[in-house]
Amino acid sequence: MKIASCVLTIAALGGGFTSCGYAQGYPVKAIRLIVPYPPGGGTDVIARPLAQKLSENLGQQVIVDNRGGAGGSIGMEYVAKSAPDGYTLVVGLTAQLAVNPSLFPKLPYDPVKDFAPITLLGEQPYLLLVHPSVPAKSVKEFVTLARAHPGQLAYASSGNGSGAHLAGEMLKTMAHIDLVHVPYKGAGQAMPDFIAGQVQFSFITHTSSGPLVQSGRLRALGVTTAKRSPALPDLPAIAETVPGYDSAVWYGVLAPAGTPRVIVARLNSEILRVLGSPDFRQRFTMAAVAPIGSTPEQLGEHIKSEIARWAKLVRQSGARID
Secondary structure, eight states: OEETTEEOOOOTTSOOOOOOGGGTTOOOSOEEEEESSOTTSHHHHHHHHHHHHHHHHHSSOEEEEEOOOGGGHHHHHHHHTSOSSSSEEEEEEHIIIIIHHHHOSSOSSOTTTSEEEEEEEEEEEEEEEEOTTSOOOSHHHHHHHHHHSTTOEEEEESSTTSHHHHHHHHHHHHTTOOEEEEEOSSHHHHHHHHHTTSSOEEEEEHHHHHHHHHTTSSEEEEESSSSOOTTSTTSOBGGGTSTTOOOEEEEEEEEETTOOHHHHHHHHHHHHHHHHSHHHHHHHHHTTOEEOOOOHHHHHHHHHHHHHHHHHHHHHHTOOOO
């Protein structure tokens, strides 16, 4: 792989690193990995094990820094304006990188121009979850219930423009039902009200909801991917009841635009090395996350294609930021 004037050879599991130019000796201090949500959400469950593994492999501490608010825009803007030196990274989601451009009239960051893509991490479905007080035991029963009680079923999300918000708007539009959206500042803040029954349902990742489902405090009705998740084969896809429904969350790691390409390549190599380790892949599988991994260029193209896809879906759903 040729990068600038250097030749960087990356072994299958993230091997060699040239000491070319700016990147010589990198990293020489701690790296901050920004999570654009408050602590306690599904992104934490992915970011913290990644940070731990990277710390071991790089020989420098990788610190998770939660900066939530405004649908993830606060954390994304912070990284976009940080020094492009490889010491501030972000775990961006579908919401910040693909959905927000169509929902917010003025974003404080540009998901394409303001970041240097590093790699896709993985993809996972949201689970359609209901409080036990909701009588529906299936997606079909839930849709029937919502049609019989328009405007009476409220769902929590981690904020306006979040993936959970759009998952609800998509179901509302495609199933022709009237649902009420209740935005919070993050999944960690929404969960107590949901468990208490103050909102009737939500779309939450398995990483955040698995123990609550197993204990019976919440009930899972379906997954938001087009097909069933291999990790949750007994849970039907919403698309089996609402044809064409498809809303999942994917995760990518990015740096500020202008970060030297040799540093981007080093980080790409090290993250792919983490993704390739059996213990880390097992952790992903337990969280119903399908590990992906990609080149920086592939992540860049993925972001562009997803912006176009979600722009169409946002128009169709009529979703908007209040």
